Amino acid sequence: MSEYKKVIEFLKENKVDPEKALVTLKKEYGTKPGNKTNLKYHWKMMRFTLYIWERLNEHDKNIVGKRIDTVRKVVWAHKFKRLYDTFPLPTFNPENEVKKLAQLIAEPRQDKEFKSRNFVYPKSHQKADNPIPQSVIDKIR
Known part of the structure; x- marks a missing residue:
């Protein structure tokens, strides 16, 4: 059968x-990650990736703080602003973006996106390009 x-x-x-x-x-x-027309999905996943990488960095240094502090750090980073400019989005408002990203990360419906298959270690990490284990994602989220 x-x-x-x-x-x-x-x-x-x-x-x-x-x-x-x-x-x-x-x-x-x-949702197919290869679908280039789904800009909203790509924008969300890129923000999640930046957030996970920052939390991973904090975790490696043993300085994991509050989620909102990490979100602020991510949104105020130059990398986030450059990424923001590549998407057809309204004028950049960092405080508004902090609020949106913090709410999106906390939303239970987004649990399905925080899976190991969606995230790899950053190039600067010793395990670069390897998938981040689910146990680590669950701990740092």
């Missing part, structure tokens, strides 16, 4: 509504 048939059998046995299953699957697997 093919793997797809097993999925269909599971859905039938458990009386899962096909529409609901499709919506759930699209929500979980529908």
